[in-house]
Amino acid sequence: xxxxxxxxxxxxxxxxxxxxxxxxxxxxxxxxxxxxxxxxxxxxxxxxxxxxxxxxxxxxxxxxxxxxxxxxxxxxxxxxxxxxxxxxxxxxxxxxxxxxxxxxxxxxxxxxxxxxxxxxxxxxxxxxxxxxxxxxxxxxxxxxxxxxxxxxxxxxxxxxxxxxxxxxxxxxxxxxxxxxxxxxxxxxxxxxxxxxxxxxxxxxxxxxxxxxxxxxx
Amino acid sequence: xxxxxxxxxxxxxxxxxxxxxxxxxxxxxxxxxxxxxxxxxxxxxxxxxxxxxxxxxxxxxxxxxxxxxxxxxxxxxxxxxxxxxxxxxxxxxxxxxxxxxxxxxxxxxxxxxx
Numbered sequence: 001x002x003x004x005x006x007x008x009x010x011x012x013x014x015x016x017x018x019x020x021x022x023x024x025x026x027x028x029x030x031x032x033x034x035x036x037x038x039x040x041x042x043x044x045x046x047x048x049x050x051x052x053x054x055x056x057x058x059x060x061x062x063x064x065x066x067x068x069x070x071x072x073x074x075x076x077x078x079x080x081x082x083x084x085x086x087x088x089x090x091x092x093x094x095x096x097x098x099x100x101x102x103x104x105x106x107x108x109x110x111x112x113x114x115x116x117x118x119x120x121x122x123x124x125x126x127x128x129x130x131x132x133x134x135x136x137x138x139x140x141x142x143x144x145x146x147x148x149x150x151x152x153x154x155x156x157x158x159x160x161x162x163x164x165x166x167x168x169x170x171x172x173x174x175x176x177x178x179x180x181x182x183x184x185x186x187x188x189x190x191x192x193x194x195x196x197x198x199x200x201x202x203x204x205x206x207x208x209x210x211x212x213x214x215x216x217x
Numbered sequence: 218x219x220x221x222x223x224x225x226x227x228x229x230x231x232x233x234x235x236x237x238x239x240x241x242x243x244x245x246x247x248x249x250x251x252x253x254x255x256x257x258x259x260x261x262x263x264x265x266x267x268x269x270x271x272x273x274x275x276x277x278x279x280x281x282x283x284x285x286x287x288x289x290x291x292x293x294x295x296x297x298x299x300x301x302x303x304x305x306x307x308x309x310x311x312x313x314x315x316x317x318x319x320x321x322x323x324x325x326x327x328x329x330x331x
Contacts, residue, residue, distance in 0.1 A: 004247075005238045007325045011226050011248070093219050124255050125219050128323070150304065154253050157317060186304045186313035189291065 015129055018097035022132025025104060026115065031062075033115040034211070035131055037155060038139035039148070040121030043165040045073045046198035047139055047207075048116045052080050054208035055114070062112035064103045066095040066120045073118065083108050094125035097132055114211060123152040141166040142173055146180035149187055156187045161194065163207065168197040220257060224264035230325045231274055240330030243274040247327045251284045253320035258283075286320030 010016065026033050038044045045065075052061045063084040065073045074086035085103040087095060100117060107115075117133055119126040138159040140148055143166060149156045156162075162184060170177070177195075184193060192210060196203030231246045246265075250256055262279050269275050288299045292312025299305045306313050 002244050002329045002331045003238075004327050004329050005234055005240075006327045007230060007234045008327075009230050009234075010324045011223060011230065012323060014226055014229070092222075096222070128219075128254060153299070153305070154255060157253075182313065183304055186306065189314055 012128065012130075015097045018101055019130035019132040022097055022101055022104060023134070025109075026132060026134070029109045029112070031109060031112050031115050032135065032211075033117055033131070033133040034135045034137055035117050035119060035126070035133035036137050036139060037119045037123070037126045037159075038121060038141075039123050039144060042121070042139045042141040042144060043198050044118050044121070044139050045076060047163055047165060047196075048118060049076060049080065050196075050198045050201065050204050051116070051208055051211065052077070052082050054204050055211065058212060059113045060111055062107050062109075062115045064095075064100060064107070064115065064117045066099070066118055068092070068120065083112065089120055093120055093122050094129055095119050095131055096129045100131045123148065123155050127155045127158055135160045137161045137163060139163040139165055140180070142169045142175045146176045147183070149180065149183035153187050156184060159188060159191050161191050161210065162188075164193060164195045165198055167195050167202065168199050220260040221264045221268075223256065224261050224268055227261070227279070227325060228265060228268050228272070228274055231277070231328050232272060234325075234328055235273055235330050238330055240273060240328075242331050243277045243328055244331060245278045245280055245329040246274070246325060247280045247282070247329070249282045249284060249322045249324050249326050251320040251322040252286045253317065254323050256323070282326070284319050284322045287318045288315040289318050290315045 036044050061082050063077045065086045069088055071086045074084045077084040085106045087099050087103055117131055136159050138155055194207040231243055235243050258281050265279055286299050287296050289296050290307035290312055291314055293310040295309040297308050
């Protein structure tokens with residue numbers, strides 16, 4: 001005779017538990033962690049590199065790079081003298097808390113104030129996995145088109161801040177900034193939007209100042 | 218792709234609760250999945266079947282209760298179902314956006330055992 005046994009357990013509870021451990025470890029070290037999410041090619045690594053430059057002498061940055069394969073991004077970060085750990089997920093479409101936990105063990109945490117965790121390029125899967133970060137940032141870019149928030153609402157809803165990168169390309173493309181901003185606001189009225197160009201450096205300063213506020217607090 | 222690791226989590230949770238209840242076999246696992254989570258039912262069952270071989274959960278059926286997305290308007294407080302591919306605007310007052318009140322569920326509700 002079959003019996004029904006109540007369970008009521010979140011499917012990602014194992015991940016969430018480790019995310020909590022990560023957050024406690026980071027809090028204990030006074031580190032603010034930023035989960036950087038975007039589609040492939042939006043410019044996540046460029047934003048991180050530009051931010052490292054802008055914050056030099058003000059905040060000590062560390063980076064965890066997540067990619068399916070290669071050390072391409074980690075090598076670029078390492079060239080700036082910033083501590084960096086590369087995670088290769090194999091086929092994995094997002095980072096999870098255990099991966100970040102093992103990366104944290106390989107970073108000189110005492111020398112870091114602000115930790116960027118660059119997620120795998122993907123606008124869907126990273127949304128569901130808490131890594132233990134304090135801030136979620138979604139990077140969009142002008143060439144992707146203005147309709148990304150409408151087509152991928154889930155990731156825009158959970159963000160604490162938005163970056164719109166590659167604004168220098170706006171004159172050459174049909175990106176409608178008004179539609180983009182309205183769609184963002186419809187999903188998420190609170191999170192600030194930083195429009196910038198990593199190519200020209202325009203807009204980086206305002207973003208860096210915003211990071212200084214929570215990270216310095 | 219991540220349905221593989223998710224299926225492993227579901228199996229782990231089901232096996233742990235079945236053992237605690239002294240079950241010989243798990244006949245079904247009842248899941249609650251919100252539409253905003255982006256998980257694909259068939260894909261989860263496919264991986265679950267693969268992973269559960271030679272465990273007490275072999276041949277268990279996954280019963281998935283889908284929860285539709287609901288948004289509470291930040292203007293007038295009305296609740297509405299957000300459209301798939303247009304701006305989330307309130308059908309009552311036209312205001313844009315709101316707070317998600319349903320659609321992000323992702324849990325194992327119960328297991329059926331013998």
